Amino acid sequence: xxxxxxxxxxxxxxxxxxxxxxxxxxxxxxxxxxxxxxxxxxxxxxxxxxxxxxxxxxxxxxxxxxxxxxxxxxxxxxxxxxxxxxxxxxxxxxxxxxxxxxxxxxxxxxxxxxxxxxxxxxxxxxxxxxxxxxxxxxxxxxxxxxxxxxxxxxxxxxxxxxxxxxxxxxxxxxxxxxxxxxxxxxxxxxxxxxxxxxxxxxxxxxxxxxxxxxxxxxxxxxxxxxxxxxxxxxxxxxxxxxxxxxxxxxxxxxxxxxxxxxxxxxxxxxxxxxxxxxxxxxxxxxxxxxxxxxxxxxxxxxxxxxxxxxxxxxxxxxxxxxxxxxxxxxxxxxxxxxxxxxxxxxxxxxxxxxxxxxxxxxxxxxxxxxxxxxxxxxxxxxxxxxxxxxxxxxxxxxxxxxxxxxxxxxxxxxxxxxxxxxxxxxxxxxxxxxxxxxxxxxxxxxxxxxxxxxxxxxxxxxxxxxxxxxxxxxxxxxxxxxxxxxxxxxxxxxxxxxxxxxxxxxxxxx
Ligand SMILES: [Fe+2]
Ligand SMILES: [Fe+2]
Numbered sequence: 001x002x003x004x005x006x007x008x009x010x011x012x013x014x015x016x017x018x019x020x021x022x023x024x025x026x027x028x029x030x031x032x033x034x035x036x037x038x039x040x041x042x043x044x045x046x047x048x049x050x051x052x053x054x055x056x057x058x059x060x061x062x063x064x065x066x067x068x069x070x071x072x073x074x075x076x077x078x079x080x081x082x083x084x085x086x087x088x089x090x091x092x093x094x095x096x097x098x099x100x101x102x103x104x105x106x107x108x109x110x111x112x113x114x115x116x117x118x119x120x121x122x123x124x125x126x127x128x129x130x131x132x133x134x135x136x137x138x139x140x141x142x143x144x145x146x147x148x149x150x151x152x153x154x155x156x157x158x159x160x161x162x163x164x165x166x167x168x169x170x171x172x173x174x175x176x177x178x179x180x181x182x183x184x185x186x187x188x189x190x191x192x193x194x195x196x197x198x199x200x201x202x203x204x205x206x207x208x209x210x211x212x213x214x215x216x217x218x219x220x221x222x223x224x225x226x227x228x229x230x231x232x233x234x235x236x237x238x239x240x241x242x243x244x245x246x247x248x249x250x251x252x253x254x255x256x257x258x259x260x261x262x263x264x265x266x267x268x269x270x271x272x273x274x275x276x277x278x279x280x281x282x283x284x285x286x287x288x289x290x291x292x293x294x295x296x297x298x299x300x301x302x303x304x305x306x307x308x309x310x311x312x313x314x315x316x317x318x319x320x321x322x323x324x325x326x327x328x329x330x331x332x333x334x335x336x337x338x339x340x341x342x343x344x345x346x347x348x349x350x351x352x353x354x355x356x357x358x359x360x361x362x363x364x365x366x367x368x369x370x371x372x373x374x375x376x377x378x379x380x381x382x383x384x385x386x387x388x389x390x391x392x393x394x395x396x397x398x399x400x401x402x403x404x405x406x407x408x409x410x411x412x413x414x415x416x417x418x419x420x421x422x423x424x425x426x427x428x429x430x431x432x433x434x435x436x437x438x439x440x441x442x443x444x445x446x447x448x449x450x451x452x453x454x455x456x457x458x459x460x461x462x463x464x465x466x467x468x469x470x471x472x473x474x475x476x477x478x479x480x481x482x483x484x485x486x487x488x489x490x491x492x493x494x495x496x497x498x499x500x501x502x503x504x505x506x507x508x509x510x
Contacts, residue, residue, distance in 0.1 A: 047082055048103030049118075052094065054079045055133075056117045059124065062148035076144045079135075087137040095132040096125045096181070100244075109279045126451055127156040128164065132179035139175030146173045181450075233289040237272060237282060244273060244425070263384055268292040270380035270422075277421045278376075288373060291348035295377055298328030298349060322361045325350050344373040352377040355413040375415040379422050382406060382414075387432075399430035400495050424448070428455045434496040440466035442496065443477065454480040457488070 058075040065071045086092045086103075095102040101118055102108060108118070125131075150167050161178055168176065271292040272285050280288065299307065302320050309317065328349030333341045351374025353360045358368070360378075386402040397405075403423060410416045427448025429435065435443050443460035462474035481489045 044086060044103060045106050045108055047086055048092075048094070048101075048106065048108045051079060051082045051086070051092065051103070052101060052108065052121050053117050054082065055094075056121050058144065058148045059152060062145075063152045067145040067149040072145055072148070076141050079144055080139070080141060083135045083139060084137065087135065091137065091177075092135045093132055093179075094135075095179070096122060096130065109276075109281065128161050128178075129156075129181045130161055130178050131181035134177040134179065136175040136177075143173050143175050146171055147176050230286060230290055233268070233272075233286050233293070236269065237285050237289065240269075240272060240276065244276070263388060264293050264296055266384040266388075267295060267377070267380045270384060270426075271376050273425050274376050274380060274418065274422050277425055278372075278418070287342065287344055288348075288376070291342070291345040291373060292377060292380065294328070294332060294345060295348040295352050295381065296324065296328065297331050298324035298326065300331060301327045322353075325353055326362055344371065347371040347373045348377050350374070352381050354378070356415050357412050359413060375418055379406070379414055379418055383422070383426070398495070399426070399433050400428075403428070403430055424452075427458050429458050429492070429495065431458075433458075435460060435492045436494050436496055437462070437477075438491045438493045440493075441474075442468065443474070446476065449480055451480060456492070 054075045058072065058079065061069075061071050061075060083092050090104075093102075093104050095104075100107055101122065125133075147168065150171060150173070151164070154164060154167070161180060165178055168178075268289045272289045275285055275288050302324060306313075306317050306320055313321065329341075329346050332345055332349060350362075351370055354362070354368075354370060354374065355378060356370065356375060358364070383399075383402055383406065386397050386405070387399050403426070406414055406419060407423070410419050425448075427445065429445055429448075431445055431447060433445040435445060437443055437460075441462050442464040443462045445458045446461050447459045449455055449457050449459065457479035459476065459478050461476045462471065464470050464474075477490050479488065479490055479492065483489050
């Protein structure tokens with residue numbers, strides 16, 4: 001292949017070089033967490049996105065042209081270069097997990113322009129129930145062409161991944177292996193799923209602890225260190241990239257006397273999950289998470305009697321309440337110093353109640369452009385505040401009611417695109433919702449359906465028998481599962497307002 005072909009891949013072009021020349025085992029020698037390792041990982045991720053892009057081109061082009069057509073030269077040659085660049089130590093593995101693409105263990109984050117390509121590959125893999133594709137160093141141009149031709153000639157509606165594998169063998173295509181979707185639920189080397197959930201929960205406890213210490217020392221006039229909170233946030237991000245669901249499940253944890261702490265942590269987790277879907281890089285995710293953690297800092301200036309007031313708020317109380325975004329910026333700048341206060345931290349506090357259409361507060365007399373941080377925070381904050389019981393709303397609302405209410409304000413109070421991504425994240429029947437199955441059993445939603453076409457059929461855990469008696473160790477049901485004649489095995493009869501049952505669904509995530 002010629003140099004010029006590689007040059008047509010703009011992003012990978014200059015970054016590919018160090019990897020091409022590095023010694024074979026270099027990536028294993030560089031310590032995890034080191035700066036060099038981070039750079040190497042970033043380069044790999046960029047090359048991975050190129051690989052996904054070219055794979056998509058190859059599949060699309062193969063639908064139109066014969067396998068030997070020159071139209072296939074460019075995607076095939078570029079893919080081979082990418083594979084040979086990346087497969088030094090081990091085969092290149094593209095994986096699909098919970099609708100996220102990974103290169104090996106690295107999440108392939110895509111930007112807005114790359115989103116269409118990524119979704120196209122995700123849909124293709126999902127249609128075949130393919131959990132991963134492995135390309136060996138030995139793969140040839142002929143293998144790639146034959147594979148693409150075979151791939152587009154079969155219909156995933158009447159063929160399975162097994163049929164596809166058999167054909168790959170029969171046709172002597174080497175160097176490409178397909179992995180099942182199911183096997184990828186638990187990643188190698190990470191131990192049992194339970195362990196991961198426990199880790200996530202510890203991470204949550206650490207963040208709650210860190211916020212507690214910070215707010216306490218702030219109110220006592222002590223020195224505040226953000227390092228501890230940042231470290232805890234980084235932990236959470238690592239967990240989230242592994243298993244978004246178990247981290248989001250934690251946001252249903254409610255501890256009522258600790259509303260502000262839990263709320264801050266939940267808003268932080270929800271914002272990071274949303275920003276992760278938007279495609280924030282890791283460093284920015286951590287900054288956003290930290291900013292979100294302190295978005296309600298201004299509440300420390302509101303007297304406890306007001307915050308915990310059992311009765312209605314007076315006009316004065318509301319004034320104090322509505323001042324908390326501005327007070328927050330002031331407290332933060334006192335803590336960090338005005339020069340040291342990152343814009344996104346100030347924005348998180350100042351803008352989180354403004355709303356996209358400026359129907360909220362504070363009211364401004366000058367033109368204002370809401371930051372992305374502010375728009376993300378508005379969604380995460382509203383969702384968590386409404387689903388928790390809080391002082392000025394005695395009873396919490398069920399997650400699905402909250403989501404419906406928010407969707408009715410899409411494009412008005414909330415940024416429509418962000419809200420859509422947020423719904424994808426928590427599911428249209430959100431994590432933590434209580435549902436009644438057609439068997440009259442109650443179940444709690446553990447995670448959204450992997451397949452978007454079946455978004456109303458999440459993965460649930462049964463928690464009562466048909467008479468409503470709690471069952472321990474209830475079975476977990478994938479509501480997209482069909483029986484032999486193609487009917488769904490189980491269906492949701494109706495959504496239950498968890499608040500009606502005074503039900504704490506968080507324990508099902510532990
Ligand atoms: Fe607030
Ligand atoms: Fe808030």
